[in-house]
Amino acid sequence: MNLKKFIIHRILLSIVVIIGLSIVIFSIARIVPGDPARMALGATATKEALENFRIENHLNESLPVQYFYWITGVLQGNFGMSTTTDRAVAKDILQFLPATVEVVFFSTLLLIFGSILIGKLAAKHKDTVIDGILRVFSYAGVAMPGFVVAILLLLLFGYMWQVIPVLGRLSPGMTAPAHITGLYVLDALLTGKFAVAWDAFLHISIPAVALALGGMFQDARLVRNAMVENSSKDYLVAMKGYGVPEKVMNNKYLLKPSLIPAVSCMGMDIASLMGNAFLIETIFSWPGISKYGLSAMLAKDLNAISGVIMVFGVVFVAVNIIVDIVVAYLDPRIRLGGGN
Amino acid sequence: MADDKILEIKDLKLWYKVYKGYSKVLDGVNIGVHKGEKVGIVGEAGCGKTTTVKSILNVIPEYQYIIPDGEIFYKGKDILKMNMKEINQVRSGEISMIYQEPANALNPVFTIGQQMMDVVNYSKQGKGKNKAEQKEMVLQAIRDVFIPDPERIFDYYPNQLSGGMKQRICIAMAIMTQRDMMIADEPGTALDVTIQDQVHKTLNRLVEERNMSLIMITHSLGVARELTDSIHVMYAGTVVESAKTEDVFKDTLHPYTVGLMEAVPRLGGGGIQSGIYGAIPDYQYPPNGCRFAPRCSRVTEQCQNCKPELKDVGGGHKVACFNL
Known part of the structure; x- marks a missing residue:
């Protein structure tokens, strides 16, 4: 009954978080050593050129004044100009973001459904060989950084077996589908080019798996442990005692309470997928926003850095709101706050 | 006599799997319930009361235990040998259970x-x-x-x-x-006494109205006396004394039951009663003979080495003790 109130409360709270975030991002980007004017214009630039650049970009003003200039632009959708690409940062983001969103989307699906299915499987076969194998995988998944998995998959599928294309978003010779959303699979499906959609999907599959794997096994572990723990709780024993079929019990009465601890963790994992994507994007030469952000950082391209991190921040906050809502849906104790 | 029993637990042994071995919790439980009878199972915490009744519905998760020996006959059929479909029929239509912690x-x-x-x-x-x-x-x-x-x-x-x-x-x-039978595992223990009393009355009324058999687990001898027709006193996974309720109170025989009776606080003073010294045994390494021997005041050498059988001492009053 209070779900609406709960959601509004969360959204208001997150606006405060985003304002705070913007201040932190802005300050850090400018505190990091290195002269942005010199980085932008190169070693041969004259003193006058550097000074002009600083004045143009308000770099001589105090930080609060600079922030004011920046945030008024951001609120109008203007993140400033990138000094590396010489284009508006907003335009760059719009170009690179869909590629990352596409990978992250498939990773998210894999992370959610993979971890629940694996967790259920492991819980069902508790303390057997299957559980043991899955346990090894989950420890390996937690211990191995995503880029190691990425390189292994790249070697196996792209080099040794050559079954799945691994570099870029499309095979050479394929033309990109008309730009509708920027998500190739979706665009190709919408325009009816199924071969292109399939090719794009194959290109996404390996990066998406590499990105999701660690978190997936970790969350599967959480689901498994919660299911094992809850399976001896009296409320399940009671349901069993009333002759409720095992399938209903496992998929309804056991699964729902067991998802609560995993969902919070999944939310963090999903939110970090975007940030973690930059290594994967570098390895698979994927033209995504993380890669763009990384090159901006190396060039101390202030507007691009702030813009990219701002996007990450908003995504992170948004995912957290969604997770909070899902947890509240799953767990009435949070939604209703106990008592009457 | 044996024929009109709706439920009969015969020599039930149940061991929980624990790290490196088994926790031998139930060591030969014998309990019979007639149609329409109200049976109480009394004993201190950890003596296997809940385990016994849970095994009637076969609801303990399978990986947690083994049953090395014993039978549970319900309407003439052994529950432990039933397949999934048969046991689900019993669970969904014949026996229902109220669990200990409502929370x-x-x-x-x-x-x-x-x-x-x-x-x-x-x-x-x-x-x-x-x-x-x-x-x-x-x-x-x-x-x-x-x-x-x-x-x-x-x-x-x-x-x-x-x-x-x-x-x-x-x-x-x-x-x-x-349903034909209701199992109530300490209903009301988690509640304060006035609510507990209401819960017991409600339960009793419903059972009588519907002519159900009742198995009632309780710590409290007072509750058992009020609500049951017969009582089984359990100690450390065995039934040590079972008889008609009035016989248990009139003619208490087993030293453990005697101890339980003495531990009941009474109106009129005396403060906290003596109770029974010691604690229930370690189920992983239980005593060889009588499981009550380490705490018993009447212990003899025989008790240390041999397990006493539950024997009829007259009028259906059964006791498992060598030294009456």
Whole structure:
């Protein structure tokens, strides 16, 4: 009954978080050593050129004044100009973001459904060989950084077996589908080019798996442990005692309470997928926003850095709101706050 | 005599799997229940009462235990040898159980209504009825345990109810459909005494109205005396004394039962009573002979080495002790 109130409360709270975030991002980007004017214009630039650049970009003003200039632009959708690409940062983001969103989307699906299915499987076969194998995988998944998995998959599928294309978003010779959303699979499906959609999907599959794997096994572990723990709780024993079929019990009465601890963790994992994507994007030469952000950082391209991190921040906050809502849906104790 | 027993537990042994070995909790439990009889199982915490009744419905998760020996006959059929379909028939239509902790016996993330509807939906009596009829059964059951405004309670989550309400909902679940037998595992223990008394009265009335057999687990001899026809006293996984309720109180024989009786605080003073010295044995390495021997005042050498059988000492009063 209070779900609406709960959601509004969360959204208001997150606006405060985003304002705070913007201040932190802005300050850090400018505190990091290195002269942005010199980085932008190169070693041969004259003193006058550097000074002009600083004045143009308000770099001589105090930080609060600079922030004011920046945030008024951001609120109008203007993140400033990138000094590396010489284009508006907003335009760059719009170009690179869909590629990352596409990978992250498939990773998210894999992370959610993979971890629940694996967790259920492991819980069902508790303390057997299957559980043991899955346990090894989950420890390996937690211990191995995503880029190691990425390189292994790249070697196996792209080099040794050559079954799945691994570099870029499309095979050479394929033309990109008309730009509708920027998500190739979706665009190709919408325009009816199924071969292109399939090719794009194959290109996404390996990066998406590499990105999701660690978190997936970790969350599967959480689901498994919660299911094992809850399976001896009296409320399940009671349901069993009333002759409720095992399938209903496992998929309804056991699964729902067991998802609560995993969902919070999944939310963090999903939110970090975007940030973690930059290594994967570098390895698979994927033209995504993380890669763009990384090159901006190396060039101390202030507007691009702030813009990219701002996007990450908003995504992170948004995912957290969604997770909070899902947890509240799953767990009435949070939604209703106990008592009457 | 043996023929009209609706339930008979014969020499049941149940061992829980623990790290490096077994915890030998039940060591030969013998309990019989006649049709319409109200049976009490009494004993201190950890003596295997709950394990015994849970094994009647075979609801302990399989990976946790083994049953090396024993039989549980329900209407002439051994429950332990039943297949999934047969045991589910017993669970869904014949025996119902009220679990010890009402706070844990209701799923925290589903409403009372959702849970009760599923219980009805998969019960022998509610199967095949339409949703409205099933819902009426649920609401009637909630009314039967004296909860006002069942429609509102139907949409509540367990955490919105008080302890006493939860306990009543648990009872409502157990009495929703007509059953032959009810197992009540310490109903009301988690509640304060006035609510406990109401819960017991409600339970007793329903059992009598519907002519059900009742197995009632309790710590309290007073409750057992009030509500039961016969009593089985359990100690450390064995039944040490079983008799008609009045015989147990009139003619207490087993030293453990004697100790239990002495431990009951009485109106009129004396302060806290003596109780029984010591604690229940380690189930992983239980004593060889009588399991009560380490705490018993009448212990002899025979008790250390041999296990006493449950023997009839006259009039159906059975005791497992060498030194009466």
